[in-house]
Amino acid sequence: MQRYTKPAMVLHWLIALLIVAAFTMGLVMVDIPGFTPTKLKYFSWHKWMGVTVLLLAAVRLLWRHGNRPPPHPASMAQWQVKAADVTHVLLYVLMFAVPLSGYLYTTAAGVPVVYLGLFQIPAAFAADPALKAVLKPVHYWLNMAMAALVVLHVAAALKHQFVDRDDVLKRMLP
Structure with a gap:
């Protein structure tokens, strides 16, 4: 059985973990009413995860x-x-499109992205409320597409493992 390289495995699982965490954080943070320190902290963490992805x-x-x-x-x-x-x-396209759409949405909202609280990522353009209104649903629907593809990807891996028994999943396991 040929396997993925160790760096490919580490990157796969690390990115997968970050995508699930950022997606979950995104769902939680938008349901927090008002503008609270907790909500601000979650938005920061969500952005950090997006940049890292x-x-x-x-x-x-x-x-x-x-x-x-x-x-x-x-x-x-x-x-x-x-x-x-x-x-x-x-999935590769969305690993780029989702964080980039989030960054552009944040830029259009006029909110800085300060990566890990250490340095500010330069804004691509000035705040633009009209563009913000367009980019918010773009970011949301790209995330929903990513979630659907991740579910499909996991379902296919499990099918290969438990139905086909063809070692497809084992190639990506450490």
């Missing part, structure tokens, strides 16, 4: 470019191979 996704994409993943099992139907490939491409 963006940075790690860039590293992961570079790593993948130089270190090809193991081939799909020969037993996989061609439609499943295509579906897996499309899903992976879309």
Whole structure:
């Protein structure tokens, strides 16, 4: 059985954890009424996780470019191979699009992003209430698309593990 490289595994699981945490934090923070210190703290953490996902996704994409993943099992139907490939491409696109849309939304809102409380990421443009109104649902729906694809990805991995028993999941486990 061919496996993913250790750096690919670490990046996969770290990014997965951060995506789930940022998504959960996003759902929790928007339901906090008013403008409280807790809500502000959660927004900061959410942004930090988003920036970190963006940075790690860039590293992961570079790593993948130089270190090809193991081939799909020969037993996989061609439609499943295509579906897996499309899903992976879309996940990579969303690992960039979701944090970037959040950054642009925050910029349009006129709120700075101070990464890990250490340094401010420069704003891409001046605050723009009209653009903020457009970017808020864009960020939301990109997140919903990411959540749906993550659920599909996990379901497919579990299907391969427990139904097909073809070691697809084991290739990504440390």
